[in-house]
Amino acid sequence: MQKKLALYLHFPFCTKKCNYCNFYSIPYDADLVHKYCSGLRQEIINFPYKNDYKVITIYLGGGSPSLIPFHELVSTINLIREKFYLDKEIEFTLEANPIHVSESKAENWRITGVNRISMGAQSFNDGELSKLGRLHSSTEIGIAANKIKEICCNNISLDLMYGIPGQTMKSWLNSLQKAIKLSPKHISSYCLKLEKETFLAENKAKYNFPDEELERKMYYKMISELQKKDYEQYEISNFGKKSYYSRHNTHIWEGGEYVGLGAAAHSFYKMQRIRNKSDIKSYLNKLKETNNGIDKKRKISTQEFMVDKIMLGLRLNKGISLPKFHAEFGIDLLDKFGEQINKFLKNNYLTIEDERLKFTSKALFISNSILSEFI
Ligand code: SF4
CATH class of the missing domain: 3.20.20.70 (Aldolase class I)
Incomplete structure (x- = not known):
């Protein structure tokens, strides 16, 4: 498929x-x-x-x-x-x-x-x-x-x-x-x-x-x-x-793959983070030399991908499906990040509804500082 x-x-x-x-x-x-x-x-x-x-x-x-x-x-x-x-x-x-x-x-x-x-x-x-x-x-x-x-x-x-x-x-x-x-x-x-x-x-x-x-x-x-x-x-x-x-x-x-083309574009493709040359001159020069505009390319580990999925998934109001997360990574999210999640559940910044972990309304405005604790 x-x-x-x-x-x-x-x-x-x-x-x-x-x-x-x-x-x-x-x-x-x-x-x-x-x-x-x-x-x-x-x-x-x-x-x-x-x-x-x-x-x-x-x-x-x-x-x-x-x-x-x-x-x-x-x-x-x-x-x-x-x-x-x-x-x-x-x-x-x-x-x-x-x-x-x-x-x-x-x-x-x-x-x-x-x-x-x-x-x-x-x-x-x-x-x-x-x-x-x-x-x-x-x-x-x-x-x-x-x-x-x-x-x-x-x-x-x-x-x-x-x-x-x-x-x-x-x-x-x-x-x-x-x-x-x-x-x-x-x-x-x-x-x-x-x-x-x-x-x-x-x-x-x-x-x-x-x-x-x-x-x-x-x-x-x-x-x-x-x-x-x-x-x-x-x-x-x-x-x-x-x-x-x-x-x-x-x-x-949702952690899907994307390809960015052009100067300063980023991609996440086949478990690689790719960054193109950031200014037009170096982008065009790179194309001349190698037929691509890539500046940096890095394979990411499953662990990194898992953290990305949490950081991105929590941005969505529907949050992260705990059973799906387990099926994808073989890990219980509530165990893996138990310390952070329990703290935010207690403070009423995170909630679990229908087996989905998500932000509460009061957390939305300060979401960046909450997310930084998962890195
Ligand atoms: S300078 Fe260009 S890219 Fe930047 S905000 Fe204005 S219109 Fe958008």
């Missing part, structure tokens, strides 16, 4: 760097984009794939994949269709920046087979958007979402952010309500983290950030507001209407 595989393609070009972003991305340059997309196709052609895997999702992330010229997109996706066995019900996501969405682009994405758009909205408050260094206004998010729905697909996910400088509970609620009004099928929402070497981190003193207690309240407010509108929380930061959970990310959180 074919195993399931998620495919990720990285497009590291943006119109302008956002003030909070530390992902690898550089300004759009037409010549370099062509060289990069040709390199990506070379990597696809040379990827050692046999028909033992069925690709269930394609995810075009970045950077800003909504900047990919149509001819580059079509030839790259055609190559993927030739090379890989694709599931008939494939989920094909493209990340879009509202400023790049036009009628012709939405039509091109539809023709290419894109059936899910993940759009970086972040906020519906123009002052907050400008502090984040986003180039779009709140009105443009709505215009873009409607174009996508009319022309490309109705499966839209919106990214939202809380913890933005100057953000209040009132403005956060307003952003949530405006997002809901656009009827996206899915909402992802993360707390702004000050990452090193970003504009906001370097100018931290000039801004007034919400404190942790307000961020906590914003997080739980979001859960209750989204639940009222039938968005099911299925992961710490992700909410979907029934049958609109992100299949791509869910596959990864």
Whole structure:
């Protein structure tokens, strides 16, 4: 039987760097984009794939994949269709920046087979958007979402952010309500983290950030507001209407295999963790020398995989099935991590329901510190 595989393609070009972003991305340059997309196709052609895997999702992330010229997109996706066995019900996501969405682009994405758009909205408050260094206004998010729905697909996910400088509970609620009004099928929402070497981190003193207690309240407010509108929380930061959970990310959180192609992409494939060269120049040079963009490749042990499964599985609201865990690793999870689990069960941060170990609601906001005790 074919195993399931998620495919990720990285497009590291943006119109302008956002003030909070530390992902690898550089300004759009037409010549370099062509060289990069040709390199990506070379990597696809040379990827050692046999028909033992069925690709269930394609995810075009970045950077800003909504900047990919149509001819580059079509030839790259055609190559993927030739090379890989694709599931008939494939989920094909493209990340879009509202400023790049036009009628012709939405039509091109539809023709290419894109059936899910993940759009970086972040906020519906123009002052907050400008502090984040986003180039779009709140009105443009709505215009873009409607174009996508009319022309490309109705499966839209919106990214939202809380913890933005100057953000209040009132403005956060307003952003949530405006997002809901656009009827996206899915909402992802993360707390702004000050990452090193970003504009906001370097100018931290000039801004007034919400404190942790307000961020906590914003997080739980979001859960209750989204639940009222039938968005099911299925992961710490992700909410979907029934049958609109992100299949791509869910596959990864369940410990499934994925292949990342392009500069800075990561893979988990055949029990190996693989990392590609992180900048375009070294990625293209590596391709020239060896026909792949790999920087580091490491076989992981069953023990490491087991810890990964716990770290990822607990992110999901359904948690980890104890009998399945035992069947897969021959180990009782409650014995193996008895000390940590008992402590968190006692504190009411973990619970066991229907033979599944999962976070309680109060643990969700501090999940990272709980998870770090399993490493
Ligand atoms: S559009 Fe996305 S990837 Fe590009 S700079 Fe902004 S946050 Fe980073």
